[in-house]
Amino acid sequence: MLIIGFLALCRSFLAERATTSVAITVPSVVVLLLLWLRPTDGDDSDDSEATPIKLPEWGILTIKPFFRTRFDFLSSSFELCGKSIFQFNLLRNTVIAVSGEVGRKDFFTSKGLDINEGFAFLSGAIPMLPGVTSDLQARRISMIHKRLSTAQNSDHLSRLLPRILADSTGIMRTWGNSGTLDLFDSVPKLFFQTTVRALAATEIADDAALVARLKELYDRLDETTTPTCVLLPWFPSPSMLGKLLASKRIYDIVNHAIELRIQSGRHGDDTLQILLDSGDDRMVVLGFIMGLLVAGARSTGTTASWLLAFLESHPEWKYKAIAEVEQLVSDHSSLPLSNSHETQLSAVPIEAWEGNMPVFDAMIRETLRVAQPHTAMRRNIGPDTYINGARIPSGAYVVYPFSDVHLNSALYPDPWRWDPARSESKMPFSYVGWGGGKTVCLGQRLAKLELKTVISLYLLEFKSDLVDGSGRRPDSLPRPNWNDALTCKPPSGSYMVEYSRRKTDFSL
Numbered sequence: 001m002l003i004i005g006f007l008a009l010c011r012s013f014l015a016e017r018a019t020t021s022v023a024i025t026v027p028s029v030v031v032l033l034l035l036w037l038r039p040t041d042g043d044d045s046d047d048s049e050a051t052p053i054k055l056p057e058w059g060i061l062t063i064k065p066f067f068r069t070r071f072d073f074l075s076s077s078f079e080l081c082g083k084s085i086f087q088f089n090l091l092r093n094t095v096i097a098v099s100g101e102v103g104r105k106d107f108f109t110s111k112g113l114d115i116n117e118g119f120a121f122l123s124g125a126i127p128m129l130p131g132v133t134s135d136l137q138a139r140r141i142s143m144i145h146k147r148l149s150t151a152q153n154s155d156h157l158s159r160l161l162p163r164i165l166a167d168s169t170g171i172m173r174t175w176g177n178s179g180t181l182d183l184f185d186s187v188p189k190l191f192f193q194t195t196v197r198a199l200a201a202t203e204i205a206d207d208a209a210l211v212a213r214l215k216e217l218y219d220r221l222d223e224t225t226t227p228t229c230v231l232l233p234w235f236p237s238p239s240m241l242g243k244l245l246a247s248k249r250i251y252d253i254v255n256h257a258i259e260l261r262i263q264s265g266r267h268g269d270d271t272l273q274i275l276l277d278s279g280d281d282r283m284v285v286l287g288f289i290m291g292l293l294v295a296g297a298r299s300t301g302t303t304a305s306w307l308l309a310f311l312e313s314h315p316e317w318k319y320k321a322i323a324e325v326e327q328l329v330s331d332h333s334s335l336p337l338s339n340s341h342e343t344q345l346s347a348v349p350i351e352a353w354e355g356n357m358p359v360f361d362a363m364i365r366e367t368l369r370v371a372q373p374h375t376a377m378r379r380n381i382g383p384d385t386y387i388n389g390a391r392i393p394s395g396a397y398v399v400y401p402f403s404d405v406h407l408n409s410a411l412y413p414d415p416w417r418w419d420p421a422r423s424e425s426k427m428p429f430s431y432v433g434w435g436g437g438k439t440v441c442l443g444q445r446l447a448k449l450e451l452k453t454v455i456s457l458y459l460l461e462f463k464s465d466l467v468d469g470s471g472r473r474p475d476s477l478p479r480p481n482w483n484d485a486l487t488c489k490p491p492s493g494s495y496m497v498e499y500s501r502r503k504t505d506f507s508l
């Protein structure tokens with residue numbers, strides 16, 4: 001109730017933009033100045049051997065690079081310190097960055113390091129409704145994880161795959177028989193739709209305009225995630241208000257779909273029904289849908305965009321991928337070839353998608369290595385602990401950049417080269433594309449199936465080629481932007497594809 005009242009207040013504020021800017025900016029500056037001038041706990045000197053070396057930067061100076069150019073900031077700081085572990089301050093919070101073989105093993109296995117507290121504080125790009133998507137009790141989080149496992153059982157996924165293929169066919173039909181598209185614009189939209197289909201309610205997934213609206217709102221959450229609203233989430237900065245409004249609008253859409261389902265008495269065959277049948281309280285249902293949509297759609301959409309970008313720029317792998325899909329269809333679907341690709345792919349059983357696609361498995365693995373600029377974040381919620389001999393005080397935040405392992409030339413020679421044929425290192429924690437130790441991705445079964453089915457459909461439907469502004473194949477292509485911590489997007493328009501449908505679709 002309090003949130004809703006506050007939002008009404010915000011709305012009336014936002015109508016008067018100029019007054020709002022002044023009313024918000026002035027106190028913001030004052031509070032930030034006070035926080036800057038106040039000594040941080042990093043100023044307490046502790047020269048013990050076990051204390052990680054401190055970055056010689058003032059707390060305020062680390063904020064912008066940590067949030068805006070995290071990859072450059074962490075890489076250059078490791079170099080500057082000459083150590084595999086260092087610490088710095090974000091306002092009054094101690095953050096310890098770790099790297100190296102022992103460091104990553106300790107990071108992924110330490111008992112007291114908590115992902116939820118770390119992520120909630122340092123990431124910020126999630127809907128912010130306390131009790132629903134933030135400040136969740138451990139009990140609610142573990143309930144959401146349990147339901148996610150039910151939503152990925154083989155039965156449910158087998159019924160879901162034809163719907164994912166139908167949605168994708170529908171969207172690809174809107175592209176027409178030929179044209180040009182920007183992979184980093186069209187592909188995330190496609191995967192947002194399939195993720196809504198997989199994790200939410202039919203009432204939303206069947207309404208293209210509503211899905212587009214939801215995507216816009218989630219994009220706004222990304223855009224409004226600024227250092228101020230992450231570090232001072234209670235402070236009514238313009239970004240915090242924007243984030244709160246977007247969260248409330250997402251909440252309204254999801255809550256409305258839940259109400260409709262309950263009031264209609266209709267029994268759907270979707271994830272919402274699994275949640276309702278489990279008798280979970282409304283907060284768990286809302287938290288599941290609102291929270292996992294962002295985790296699922298953003299990561300899967302980013303991975304899919306890069307996987308297609310790599311395929312388009314590595315024709316030898318594109319041919320291997322097409323051959324694998326054609327083999328899959330001929331092995332598992334006895335339907336005549338006159339059937340649509342959607343129908344043929346829908347006949348492939350889930351075991352074949354999961355067990356008979358070694359080329360796709362290798363391509364997904366390699367894409368997550370090169371194009372996942374994740375920095376894992378934790379908070380030590382236990383007593384003081386140690387990482388590679390360095391003391392991690394209780395309450396400190398700890399971060400581990402995936403670049404430490406995935407772009408490490410000792411483990412992956414010529415690390416920026418996308419090469420799915422690379423041999424896999426046997427060293428523990430030498431690959432963490434789906435997490436590691438006590439924190440692994442709980443949605444990876446769904447994510448891999450979405451990637452395989454939708455990209456297979458694209459490859460069967462279209463002939464395509466990369467083009468630049470003048471319609472020629474570009475001479476050079478940008479690599480994943482690891483400083484863009486959320487989507488790792490290249491500059492807009494750098495991966496344009498010219499496509500034409502492989503066979504005429506008479507239903508158009």
Ligand code: HEM
Binds near residue numbers: 148299377432438
């Ligand atoms: C290609 C798509 C995806 C990738 C690359 C990916 C990757 C990851 C990684 C690396 C982690 C560990 C993060 C860390 O240690 O800081 C993680 C955790 C997680 N992922 Fe995913 N993910 C994907 C899709 C999904 C989807 C579709 C869902 C939900 C349906 C999901 C749900 C989760 C959850 C709940 C966790 C937290 C696990 C925990 O707290 O123990 N992910 N994911």
